[in-house]
Every structure is written in structure tokens, then in C-alpha cells.
Amino acid sequence: MNEEAITLTPQQLIRKRAAGEPVEAGAAPDIEQHIINVLLENSMGALIRVVNMFSARGFNLDSVTVGVTEDPTVSRLCIVTRGSVRVISQILRQLNRLVDTIEVDDLTGTDFVERELCIIKVRCRGEKRADVLQVNEIFRGRVVDVTPDILALEIVGPTKKVDAFVNLMKPHGIDEVARSGRVAMQRAPQPEDGGSD
């Protein structure tokens, strides 16, 4: 360990900073969550290749959503992952390296819209039901199924909003939760002069 304390050469400092690693010996690098969109050949085995790459290389995979795009031969993946600067850059490059990937975009740090859909069954009756419906109103949720004991609610929004809603429902007794995972899309750039109309 005392050898680690040897002062780093300027070149070693450059390398550490570029990799987002702390200069102090023993300190762990910062871990960041990233949202990555991938346009993928909509063909057999393409999705599994992406997922397999994450597991084969030991990368973290928080969520994956996939769906076909306006072009039926292309699907869009939205991947949520975590890692240091160095790991995220490896993930992007390994994604690009796959033959089936057409485009890889790291949305993190750009201006993008993200949404997640959640269907939640809450066990409630009587007065409690009014409370639940009120919170649902505040979150602009929709009631999708009702029985005397159960309210099924649908909520759409950024993941943080969905998290908050699920947390608020916990005291009422959650029966089931189904979450879609995130989808995200970069916003179109705003015209500089505020637009012609």
C-alpha cells in the first residue's frame, strides 16, 4: 500500500482523470447512471446479442425496453446502465461493435424526454379509496380497473415520478406493480430565435 502513495507522474494523472478515476489511492471512481438509445436491426437474435454482451462483459443493466420503430426492420432499445466514465465508454463502444446495431446514442447529459409506464394495483376500500384517488389525481394517473377491494391505476411519467407514486401507495397496501422500464428520446433542437410562429 505504501508504494501506492508514490506520487503519480503527470502522464498517470492524465490517464486517471480521463478515466474519471480519483487520484487518491484506494478511492473508488464515481458511478453514473446513463440512458442509452440503440437502433437495432429488428431481426432474430439481435436483442439477445445486446443483452448477452452486457452479461459477458460484466456490465450493469438496470433496464432494457425494446419496440419496433416507424421502420419495421428497425427496433429501438432503451438501455439504462451504470458505471464509471471508463465503463460507460466501453459499453458504448462494445454496443457499436455489434454488427446488428445501427446507431448508439448516449442521452445522458443531453436534452431528452423520458417516460415510464406503471400499472399498480392498490388494495383499498372506503375512505382509503378517496385518499388513493386523490393522490392519483395529483399524479395525473388513470384508473384502469376497479373492484370493491382493488383499484388498478396507470401512471406515466419520468422514473422519479413513478417511484414517488409507488412509494405513496405503499402504506395503502400494494397488491402488484408492473413497470415498463424507461423509454427516452432526444428533444428536437429549438430554433435559435424562438421560431417563426
Add this chain to the structure above:
Amino acid sequence: MSSASTAAALAEPQPRLRGRAAVQQHIGKRMSGAEIFLRALEAEDARVVFGHPGGAVIHVYDEMARVKPNFKHVLVRHEQGGTHAAEGYAKATGEVGTVLVTSGPGATNTVTGIADAFMDSVPIVVFTGQVPLPLIGNDAFQETDTLGVTRSITKHNYLVRAPEDIPRIVHEAYHLARTGRPGPVVVDLPKDVLMSEGVFGYDEAIRMRGYSVPHECDEMRLRRAVRMIEAAQRPLLYVGGGAINANACEALTELARHLNVPVTTSLHGLGAFPENDPLSLGMLGMHGTWWANQAVQHADLIIAVGARFDDRVTGMVDRWAPHAAIIHIEIDKSCISKNIYADLAFNADAKAVLEALRPLVRARKVKRWHNKIQGWRDECPLSYADDGELRPQFVLERLRAKSGGDAVVVTDVGQNQMWAAQYMKYTQPRSHITSGGLGTMGFSLPAALGAGLGLRAYGIDKTVISINGDGGFMMNAQELAVAAAHGVPLKVVIMNNNFLGMVRQWQELFHENRFSHTDLTDTNPDFVQLARASRCAAFRAERTDQVDGVIEKAWAVNDRPAVMEFRVVKEEMVFPMVPAGKSSDEMITSKHAPETFV
């Protein structure tokens, strides 16, 4: 047919066509999927196919007998041997190697070779039979999920679903294997697709929107590289196998000589730069030369060409080349800044970058740097005991003297491999073939077979030397009979120390001499008898004064393999050495032995 007449019949390679022109007369015709497949191979100019038949591909073999395609099929005796042979073919010729096997065990037996080709960027295409499409997923006889099994060890893989798709998929497979960073591609061929009929069509164009070969080599990058090179006091070129894959060796040699910059190579870079040039420092890394590793640790600029900063090169990454800025020329973007941050990267073809750089950059006077390196050279040259015992290094030096550096040397894995890297002194690209990344014992013999057949198919007259330890030789010894059947005059060297030598070395250095399961004295066969039983010539040397005689006798055999068993001392170790996970500063040599390791 005797093996000699087989050799004569194959000696004259005919001019051959590739692409559409090669299959023009078949286009538009109706034929079986199996014949479509054979025609597609003709279009790719696959000259040798290493294969083994079985139920799922029996129709391909049937059509092979009927239509007699223009490639040579070599029946290997184990599918793993087939994949290594295809690797040897590819590495010796620079062309794509081809393997054809059946489903299930045929496919799984290729896995080691595919993984090997993936790690070492070797262009091979492996065609595996598969059960009929309707049976897939039913646990049918000889069914394996080949796509699933090979997914993480291939550049790409395909399942063919219709006979008409075969030409396109075969064309894409060869294109993927050959271009960019080369690598293995698997094509899974269900039996019903091979049996059903379709119209043969052929399109030269490749339409793969997700795949392109990068070329990041703009003016700005070049100008920056020039500034970095011209500012460097202690520059060093670090060259890997990518330089050979890119056919960049001439450009590299020219640039190195123009700049007067010393060159060290990785294991796979051996041969990219002539080792008899005064600028050559030999190999770096775990068993590299003392002076190459010292040069790395003191360099202020490292220009890495087609190399991936493997852990066998860098040892402890944090301490590697602590003063050097890095220029990284590399076709695979995922290798850039993966292990060592690149201050400047060219994600492009190495040859193009080196050629673009050459006229822009002026040589610097780096006499002091050369003097310093010379000091390290003098301080700790490669050496071994000269006490009359038969040592592998001596044998290699005699082999080097006999072959004059004009041979293709195919090594196995372990001590024999490292000594061959240190002592054979490579001067030409594609003259050194080895399993580096995966470290596959049993690689050498089948790879040498493939190299020999590949060179023959391309009309190149070169001796192929296969260097083995006694352990690795046994892992694919069955291919000896195949080499004999095809009259390939391999010079097969077995450095027999009756031990798994490299493991033994670690056991002696790091595990207090507990030689756990590495002593082969009582289990090794009589190699001379084994070789003769496989229809090969065989000779044995037990003393140093017998070495030249054995080599002469082996070189006199030209119609079949000649096996040379050298009974070498078992205690010999490969030095210098950077222990695994240590820094390149901490080499064990005859003079530098950090007390922590000995």
C-alpha cells in the same frame, strides 16, 4: 494414392476467380441448398475447407461428391483441429479460413477454435450443420443451440432459414470475417434448408447498415501526431498483430527507420518488424526482453499500432509506461482507451495512417535514448546455461540457423511458445503463428497443418515448423495422420521435458515446488513410435551433439511430416519474467530478482 503423388497433384495452383465471375454459370439455376452452399464457397474463393461430415451436413458432403466444387476438402480428425487448421490457413495466407462441421458435437467441438480466433482476430468462417428448422428447440438428436453457444465468441453469427439466403449470408460472413478487426463468424445450416431447393443468385454488394470499417484519420489528428512525435525525446513503437492483419508492415518498417524510433512487438506482432534490424527490441511484456520492458517504462511517447494493451503486455496497468503519452492506431474502437488511455487515437486502418504520417513527420535525434536502450541490452541479454545439457533454447537457435528465418513457425502454448518468441528471430510478417489471447494448448499441430495447406493453395513455398511441448502435442496429436495423408512436410518439434513446463515453472516460482499434476514422465507416449504409427518420419535427440543431425534428417523428408523429439531438461525456466499482476519494473531476470518473488 500415395502421399507423394497427392503432393505433386496439388503443387500447381491454378488461376482462380472470385465473386460473381466465379459462379456466373450457376446463377439463376435451381439446385439444392447444399449445392447453393458449395457454389457460395466457390464465390468466396475458399481454397481449402477443413471439415468433418455428420448427419446434419451429409447432403453437403453428398453434393461435394456429385458436383466436385473447386476447393480442396481436408478431412480433419477432430473438429477442434479443423478450426485451428483454418486459423493457421488464415494467418499464413492472410485469407479467410473455412470450416465445415455437423450439428451438436461437431459444432461444440469447434468452440475452442472459434474462441481462439475471436481473441486473436483471426478471420475464419465456421459452417455448422443444424437439425431441421421444425425440430429446433425440441432437444433433437445432435441438436445444440449453436448460435447461443457461440454468441459471445464470434464477431457475428447466422442461422440460415431458406436456401435462397445462403449466398448472401455466406458473402456477408466472409466480408465480416475479413474486414475491420478480423474475427470468426459462424453460419448455422439447418438440414432441411440444405435439402430443399432454391434458385442460386449472387449479389456482390454488401448491405449491412450496422457495419462499417472506421477511418478516423483526419488532418487534425495527423498534425497532432506529428507534434507529439517531434517533441518526444524517448519515443517507442509498440506493434501488435493488427499491423500484420492490416498489411501495414512495410509502412511500419519505413516509418520506424525514417524516424529512427525503436520498435517492440507483442507476441502477435512478431514478424511485423524485422528482428535483425538494430531498431528492433524484440518482444515486450511478461516474457519480453528486459530492454524492451525498460524502454516502455522510460519512454515518453508510445505509438501503439494494431495492439490492444493486453495484460500479458502491461502487467499492472497503473504502473505501465508511467511517462509515456500514447498514440493508438487501432481498427477496433473498443480497444482504444480500454486498458490504457490513449492521448491520441486513430480508429482506422493502420497501413493508411502510417503511410499518411510518414511524409509529414521529421526524424528527431534520439541518440541518447538509443544509448540508454543499448545499456539495458548489454545489462541483461537473453541467455541460458551452456553446460552441455540439452536445452530448448539451443534447439531453437539451431532450428533458426537451419531455416534462416524463412520458415513459418507455428508454436503451441506454454514455455515452448515463449522460447520460440524469444529465440526464433522473426524477420517477415506471417512467419510467426501462435495462440496468444486464448492460450490454447494443442493449437500448433493443426494450425501448422492449415498453414502448410494454405501456403500450398497459394503457391507459396515455405517450410512450416510446428513447435510443441509434450503436453500440448498430445491435445491434437490426431491431426498428424491428416498432415501425413496430405503429404504436408511439416517439421514438427516436440520439446519433451516430460512436464507441463509452464505450470511447473509457476509451481516452482510461486507454489513452493509442489508439482501438482504436472509430471508426465509415466504418462507420455513414445513420441517417435506415435509419429511413425501416424505415417510420419520421426527422430529423437537426447544430447546437444545430436540436434543438428536430427534437424538435417527432418529437413530431408519432403513428402510427409517429420517429427523431432528433443529430450530437454525439465528444470529449464522462461526468463526474463514479469510475474502475473506485477508491474513491468518488477522483472525476474538472471540479474534482477525482486526478493518478493524468489
